[in-house]
Amino acid sequence: MDSAYFLSQHDIVEVYTRLNENNKTKTLKYSQHLLEQQDKERNLMKNKRYPYRVYEKLSAGTGYSYFGDGNFDTVFYDEEIDHDFASWIFGDSMEPIFLNGEVALIKQTGFDYDGAIYAIDWDGQTYIKKVYREEKGLRLVSLNKKYADKFAPYDENPRIIGLIVGNFMPLEG
Structure with a gap:
């Protein structure tokens, strides 16, 4: 045939x-x-699992020290998502979308637009927040309404690390 x-x-x-x-x-x-x-x-x-190297911690709360020592954890997820680097989420201020213990996927970009969710380095701490540019600094806004906004004055050199392009809870073993 x-x-x-x-x-x-x-x-x-x-x-x-x-x-x-x-x-x-x-x-x-x-x-x-x-x-x-x-x-x-x-x-x-x-059941395909994709490995992710997860560095440091991003605070979804009061801030977490950014050590930059190059240590990372390897975790797995069943979807491959384009990103530049991954970091742990620490805290509950970005709930219900970003949960404590999840991995945030970051694309290294500059500031694109108000209200996007970014990883920010400010005063020796890293954060994951909605960011708004204002005349004298960046307003950092939590999704969880029990947290007040934070204000990062430009003279304290807040730095946008990158745009959050995804998040996930790592798969078990």
């Missing part, structure tokens, strides 16, 4: 019924083998 020929379910059954018992057994065993291989491939794709 031509390799471009497409067999329908009816065509396969018709061929199968014309086989002798020995060839029916071989056909069934081979078909089961193909199905097992297909299922294994599907499960591998479904």
Whole structure:
């Protein structure tokens, strides 16, 4: 048969019924083998895990020291998301979207627009916050309403590390 020929379910059954018992057994065993291989491939794709190197901690609260010592943890997630680096989220001020213990994925950018969520370095601390540019500094806003806004004056050199482009809770083992 031509390799471009497409067999329908009816065509396969018709061929199968014309086989002798020995060839029916071989056909069934081979078909089961193909199905097992297909299922294994599907499960591998479904259970694919992508490694992420997670550095430092970003505070979703009062701030967390930024050591810059190069230490990292390797965690896994079932989706590959484009980013420049990843950092731990520490605190609850960005709940319900960014949870304590999650990984924040950061794309190193400058300031794009007011109200975007960024990683910020300010006064020796790192934060994850909604950021608004104001005349005398950056206003850092939490999503969790129990936290007041913070104000980072320009003369204290607050630095946008990058835009938060994703977040996830690492997969278990």
